[in-house]
Amino acid sequence: MPSFDVVSRTDIMEVDNAINGAKREIKQRYDLAGTKCDIQRNDNSLTVLADDNMKLEQVEALIFKYFSQRKLDKSALDFKDVETASGDSLRRVIDIKQGIDPELAKKITKEVKSIKMKVQIAIKGNELHVSGKKRDDLQKVIEFIKNMKNPQPLQYINFRD
Numbered sequence: 001m002p003s004f005d006v007v008s009r010t011d012i013m014e015v016d017n018a019i020n021g022a023k024r025e026i027k028q029r030y031d032l033a034g035t036k037c038d039i040q041r042n043d044n045s046l047t048v049l050a051d052d053n054m055k056l057e058q059v060e061a062l063i064f065k066y067f068s069q070r071k072l073d074k075s076a077l078d079f080k081d082v083e084t085a086s087g088d089s090l091r092r093v094i095d096i097k098q099g100i101d102p103e104l105a106k107k108i109t110k111e112v113k114s115i116k117m118k119v120q121i122a123i124k125g126n127e128l129h130v131s132g133k134k135r136d137d138l139q140k141v142i143e144f145i146k147n148m149k150n151p152q153p154l155q156y157i158n159f160r161d
Contacts (some may be wrong), residue, residue, distance in 0.1 A: 002138050003131035004159040005124075006108070006145065008100045008152050010076045015096060016041065018066035025062055032058060036089050039063065046077075046094040049085060056082065056090050063094075073153035097152055099126025104152060111148060112141055135161060 019039050026032045026039075037059050040047045048063070050056035067074050078095040085091040100108075105123045112121050112130070119132035119141055132138050142156050 001131050001133065002135045002159075002161050003129065004138060004142070005157050006100070006128040006130065007155050007157055008076075008097060008126075009155060010072065010096050010098060010153070012044075012096075014070045014072055015046075015067075018063070018070045018072060019046070021066040021069070022059070022062040025066075026059065029058075031055075036087065044096045044098050046096065048092045048094065050090050051088075053082075053090065056092060060092075075151060076153050100128060100152065100154070102126075104150060108145060108148065108150070112144065115144060117141055117144075 019041055022039055026035075026037050032055060035051050035055060036049055037051065037055055038049045039059065040049075046063070048056065048059050050059055063077075064074050067077075076097045078097055080093040080095065083091045083093075102123075105126075105128055108128060109121050109123060112119065117132070117137050117140060118134070119130055119137050121141075122129045130138060130141055132141070138159070145154065145156075
């Protein structure tokens with residue numbers, strides 16, 4: 001029976017490479033060199049430090065630039081509110097989304113079931129497992145999920161006949 005999995009994974013090694021590129025550019029740019037601007041990664045979150053709001057926006061733009069160069073989806077980033085840090089600087093925590101949120105999984109499951117395709121869809125942890133009798137049905141489900149405009153990047157893996 002053909003099946004596939006729907007997952008949301010962000011490659012942490014590529015995130016590290018993007019962060020390292022942004023850090024190099026922060027050291028070299030005339031408007032950011034010699035400032036307190038910095039990016040740190042702890043597990044699945046980034047912490048951005050900057051002197052003021054303008055520099056914070058510049059560092060975030062660098063993150064977006066290097067994410068796109070590394071072919072990482074910027075919708076995998078969840079921006080939290082800006083906080084004040086020590087020394088009159090600003091701090092922003094950015095979460096890296098890993099796994100499908102339970103609400104999004106329920107929404108996708110409900111939508112796929114509403115189109116009356118002959119497929120079974122099940123939530124397994126933070127992934128979705130879709131199976132059906134026909135390969136064509138599964139490909140239509142993939143296309144349907146892609147057209148849903150989800151707020152999170154999704155990958156379709158383990159396609160088996």
